[in-house]
Amino acid sequence: MTPPVVDVLPAIPALILAVTGLAVLLAQAFTPRGQAAPGAPFSLAGLLAALVAVYLLAARGGGDLGGTYVVDAFSLYFHALIIGVGLVVVLLSPSYLRATGIDRGEYYTLVLFSLVGMLGLVSCRELVSLFVSLEVMSVALYALAGLHRARPESQEAALKYFITGAFSSGFLLYGIALLYGASGSTSLVAVGAALRTPGPATAALATMGTGLLLVGFGFKVASVPFHMWAPDVYEGAPTTITALMSAGVKAAAFGALLRVFGQALPALAASWQPAVAALAVVTMVVGNLGALAQSNLKRMLAYSSVAHAGYLLAAVVAAPGIGVEAVLFYLVAYAAVNLGGFGALAALARQGREPLSLDDVAGLASRRPALAAALAVYLISLTGVPVSAGFVGKFFLFRAAVNAGWTSLAVIGVLMSVVSAYYYLRVVVAMYMREPLGEDAWAPVPPSAGLALGLSAAVVLALGVHPEPVLTWARLAARSLL
């Protein structure tokens, strides 16, 4: 008779990242004072190993860790996306850290830990472990946002992120407690089953819990009115961390949102759908109009990230159906574009400065033609012009909304995309149609960052021209939620 075996294989990718993080920390301990441990190569090796593990897991057909942590097609999709985001961020980091003087070993450890949290967030099928994953991710990010100890903006960002984050986590936790009260379980499947036949008291508790969960997730995805931290934090945090937040955190939070609302709360869809739709509308409108008024590029991209949360929410409304695959596809397109956009700013950093205004990027096309072309590709994709991932992605998002009977959401979304052309275009115009101002103050693009930016641009164009493989994969992932 064999003893019961807990199958830990599904958690291997996350474990690899966690162990790598510890190894980087240890390596820093053994490095002479004042020098930085080779954190980037370690992290790259760990991420690649994790990617291989994901591939092997996928070949094995996923797995299940005691019903709490599952690796199905849905979480495999997000595993690949999140580890890919991690790879690009690590490639962007070394030159940026040196340029801004924050090259310290704990940076990579914290990045890896936050990635572990994201992997958990998209894989947990149980509300308490989901909350723990969320906090693992968030605590690492609070510290990362404040890594620029000498810069007040960075301190401000960390503090604001921490305070408002803790505040919204409270709502999330309270929501989980209410759902537990309503169903007697924290397992998503059990909650879903219990809510299908609710009593009157149960229904009230569950509805309230749903609302509070929406607030918690709304904060993490930067949906209006829970978005106010985003511009300050995106602006103040080190730019590579901003890239990680806008691509990784948003993807992981949407993953968790889809899983929780799709598996535990479909019975309440009739009540949460209009609320999500309302959030989508205000988020699209405030995000785009807010971006219009920005002169700082990082703040502009922050508001743009708010706006895109709105587009994604418009498809979440159609979630149990084709909305899920539309969201999954768009998250990849969006991650590539944001990594590229913030990465391009980070790659140019020199002596603690990076381009932040339109004047800073004026005439960039003549000084850094390849980088300017890549940045133009990202901005065009954000606008949603064809032959870019953004066009295909938006088309599917809005089609999902129309098919679910929410035509007005699609109309507002398309109109707001038109508004967005104005602020994205300003950057392209400055790069291509203005003369450079003054001396060339920016760094030459470092090779590893160049590789990361090239990869992002290639993904954007490839998804725009031939989106089918990723779409098919997204559909498989979406099906595994049902």
Place this chain on the structure above:
Amino acid sequence: MNALMEMPYQVVPFLVLALPLAGFTVLALFGDSIKRGKPYETTGAGYLACGTVIVAFLLAAWSVRSLLGLGVRAEDLRFAQPSLGWPPGDPERWPLAWISVGGLEIPFALLLDPLSSLLLLVVTGIGSLIHVYSLGYMAHDEDRVRYFSYLNLFTFFMLVLVLAGNLPLMFVGWEGVGLCSYLLIGFWFKKKSASDAGKKAFIVNRIGDAGLILGMIVAFHAFGTLDLVDIASNAGSLTPDRLGQVGAITAVCLLLFVGAAGKSAQIPLHVWLPDAMEGPTPVSALIHAATMVTAGVYMVARLAPLYHASPTASVVVAVIGAATALMAATIAMVQTDIKKVLAYSTVSQLGFMFLAAGSGAYGAAVFHLFTHAFFKALLFLGSGSVIHAMGGEQDIRKMGGLLKKIPVTGATFAIGTAAIAGVPFLSGFYSKEEILAGTLGAPALGPLLLGVGLFTAGLTAFYMTRLFVLTFLGRFRGDLETEHHLHESPMSMLVPLCLLAVGSIVTGWHWLIDVPGFLQPVFRLPEAHVHHVGWLMPAAIGVALAGIAVAAFLYTLYADVPARLKERLGGVYRVLDAKYGFDRAYDAFASRVVVGGSETLLWKGIDTSVIDRAVNGAGEVTAAVSRRVRLLQSGVVRGYALVILMGTVAILGYLMWPR
């Protein structure tokens, strides 16, 4: 038909597409080294660009001709991504779908039927001439490699637009030509007006694109397909018991028309086209007269059965078209920049085409598109030759008497003027006559539309004659320096002018090229009842000749009358000179309401001051102080928390509200 014989036609459309793309790729990749290289390399780059388009034209002409010769029902020729599988043309074996997911199949499919082959010939044919002309026109510009690479890229995207077999692929071309147009308008970006004009074109077109995207989404929702032929045949098979669909059809038609109005410069989205004249003149001829701006007309004609099924949408199209034609023609009467006159004339002629399409005379619309491509390209290239001779001067008040100095340009310009004015036996006369006859077939308002059309035709003759007289007749009014340098353009510019002049004469002759008859099968409509009213042709000739005569008298014999009129009718003149105030209204709206509103209200207003005040209370800390307290802004963080709380209360309030 023998499958073997069909093979080349499967490949040719893709080859036609590939040629300009290859030209662009080479020029874009090696542009910098060519520019730094020897002079003959730069010249070679120009020849390369011309070569790709000319070969594309020859291939296109050959395949269209052979297809017709084979007696193939050309409307059924649909191709997909290199279908070299066997048997060719078997849709099951179309190997590469662009997008195929969730019931949505979008193949990389091309469609070659009489309509698209006509446009294919226009794009590559007139495109070739304009490429050749550019060799001479841009000979002294140091950035001409970049110029030719954009021109090739434009040709590629225009061909994608014209040959696309489904709406999303057409949209790729649609956006692509927009991008190239924007790049070429702003080609001389060191000039602020040029880059501003580029921006304006882009933004106005985005508004149109929003309509197009929404139209596509609704169309897919309503018809379950985005294939152009399928949509058209769906609409054609509409029976009375399925009239519930008519609402959807009207919505699709109107949304798509927003896109068409953006691209084809119809009210109220016409404002970008006159400014687009900041680009090099051959670009104005190719993109902003002959090809891209007619894309909207092409799309409406392509979806003729759809528009036919919705009388409401058709009437809207016709009325907007007629209004645009009239408005632009009146503005053209007071313009003094040679290219601006032609630009407003283009807007006006595009209005004529929509007038025809909205009245159900799709054949007439495309016929006029075809003839207009010739004479308007001729006029623009002619104006380029004039500007070239005048050393960059574009003000017609400083010209005059140029006919003697640059006779070839002058003579060909005269032919173009006569063609657009509607002088009998020239191409424009025939196509305009078809349009005027077609207006009576409109679902409503027929006689009114005909009246506006006739009146506008007279205005057209007037402002074109005015332009010709002021430019080419009378005494030279510029300075001696310019007069001394007046010279005829090089052969590379004159040959295209002469060829286009021939085209402007003969393309209307029915016995030579019967365009409406050629197109008839495409529209899948019952044989249109053409209202050939007996008095229409004399009336059309009458207004044309009257317009010419009035302008000729006013600007030669009684040269003081226009000035006196201007004084007497100061109010009217000011309205026309201000172009009915569209630009000013838009500027005010864009800068004050949108940008200003979002700045003051949303960002400064809500994000900063409202929250500060709500939290801190009016007496505690004013907004001004809180802006100075940059470090850690603890008050603002409290504000953020308050907003989160308010949002939570709102959501819970909504969810828990007893229902």
